[in-house]
Amino acid sequence: MPRVSVIIPAYNRRDAIRPTLDSVVAQTFADVEIILVDDGSTDNLVEMVRAEYPSVRTFALDRNSGVSAARNHGVAAARGELIAFLDSDDLWSPDKLTLQIEDFDRHHDAVLSFTDITIGATGTAVVYSSLQPFQPERVFEQLLEGGPILPSAVIVRKRDLDEVGGFAPEVTVGEDRDLWLRLAALGTFRFLPLPLVRRVVYHDALSHRSERWKADFDLVVTRFLDRPEGQPYRHRARELRVLQLVKIGARHLRNGNVKESCSALVRAMSSDPPAMVRAPGRRLLTNAIAHHLQRVFRWTRITRLWRRVTRFAKPVARDHARSSTVTLTYRPPPDAPRRVPSSR
Known part of the structure; x- marks a missing residue:
C-alpha cells in the first residue's frame, strides 16, 4: 500500500497537464500513487495520460461535476494513509513530499500540513505567505478572513477526511476553505515555511465568478x-x-x-x-x-520609453529615406522618333 495518494482533478487539460504530472513523477519521495480524476473532459485527457503516464491511476466522471466531486472521487479510490492534493495547473518542487512528510511525522497530533507557495502570472512573482501570513493561534479567524491555505500545498490524513466528510460538492468556489474549517475542529495545522509549490494565476480568473464566489462564501x-x-x-x-x-x-x-x-x-x-x-x-x-x-508606473515607464524611441526613430528614418532617394531621368533611345510639339 502506498504511503501517499496524490489527487489531481482535471478538466480539459490534455495539452497543459504534462508539467504538473512530471512534477509529481519527479518527487524524491517514492512511496506514492498518483490518481487523476477527469471531471467530464471532452479533449481525450484520459487517453493521453494512460498512454504517456501508465503508472497514473485514472478515473473519468460521466459529466462535469466540479472540483469537489472530482477530489472526493479520488479520495474514495485512494489507498494511501496520507492524501495530497494538486491542482492541474500547479507544480511541485521535487522535494515537496519528502520535506512535508518528514515534518508531518514529527507532529502526530497535526491534522493537516501545508507549505508555502509562489504565486503570480508566471508562478514565481510573490511568496504567498507575504500576502497571507499564517498565525497558528488564529486558524479559524484566518480561514474566515482570507484563507492562507491553498489545496496544492496540503497533505491531510485520510481518516480525518473521512471523518469530516470530504469536500462539499454544492460549494463550487471556496470549497477548500469549507473543508479546512471542518478539519480545524479536529486538531492543529502544521505550516512548513518553504515555497515548495508554484501556482500560475490567470488575469481573468476572477472576472466571471466574483458573485458566485461571494455567494458560496x-x-x-x-x-x-x-x-x-x-x-x-x-x-x-x-x-x-x-x-x-x-x-x-x-x-x-x-x-x-x-x-x-x-x-x-x-x-x-x-x-x-x-x-x-x-x-x-x-x-x-x-x-x-x-x-x-506598480502596474501603472511600469506601463507609464514603458510608454515613455516607447515615445522616446519613436521620437528618435522618426528623424533617423526620414534622413535615411532622403539619403537613399534615387533620381530617375528618362532618356529616350537614339532611334526613337522625335516628337514635334504641336503648333496649336
Whole structure:
C-alpha cells in the first residue's frame, strides 16, 4: 500500500497537464500513487495520460461535476494513509513530499500540513505567505478572513477526511476553505515555511465568478457559525461577509479592473464602512493598491520609453529615406522618333 495518494482533478487539460504530472513523477519521495480524476473532459485527457503516464491511476466522471466531486472521487479510490492534493495547473518542487512528510511525522497530533507557495502570472512573482501570513493561534479567524491555505500545498490524513466528510460538492468556489474549517475542529495545522509549490494565476480568473464566489462564501460562513466551534464568532457574521466584498474589490484591483473593484468596494462601504480600515481589509487593500500602482508606473515607464524611441526613430528614418532617394531621368533611345510639339 502506498504511503501517499496524490489527487489531481482535471478538466480539459490534455495539452497543459504534462508539467504538473512530471512534477509529481519527479518527487524524491517514492512511496506514492498518483490518481487523476477527469471531471467530464471532452479533449481525450484520459487517453493521453494512460498512454504517456501508465503508472497514473485514472478515473473519468460521466459529466462535469466540479472540483469537489472530482477530489472526493479520488479520495474514495485512494489507498494511501496520507492524501495530497494538486491542482492541474500547479507544480511541485521535487522535494515537496519528502520535506512535508518528514515534518508531518514529527507532529502526530497535526491534522493537516501545508507549505508555502509562489504565486503570480508566471508562478514565481510573490511568496504567498507575504500576502497571507499564517498565525497558528488564529486558524479559524484566518480561514474566515482570507484563507492562507491553498489545496496544492496540503497533505491531510485520510481518516480525518473521512471523518469530516470530504469536500462539499454544492460549494463550487471556496470549497477548500469549507473543508479546512471542518478539519480545524479536529486538531492543529502544521505550516512548513518553504515555497515548495508554484501556482500560475490567470488575469481573468476572477472576472466571471466574483458573485458566485461571494455567494458560496456566505454559505461557508453560515454553516460554520451554525456549528459548535463557530459559536464564538457569530458576533462577526456581518463583518466577515462584508470582508469578502473587500477581498473581491482588492482582487479586481490587482488585476487592473478598476471599475469592478470600485463597485465591490462601494458595496462594502455601504454595508459596513469600518470594514475598509480593519486589519484584514486594510491589508488586502494596501497590497492591491501597491500592486496596481506598480502596474501603472511600469506601463507609464514603458510608454515613455516607447515615445522616446519613436521620437528618435522618426528623424533617423526620414534622413535615411532622403539619403537613399534615387533620381530617375528618362532618356529616350537614339532611334526613337522625335516628337514635334504641336503648333496649336
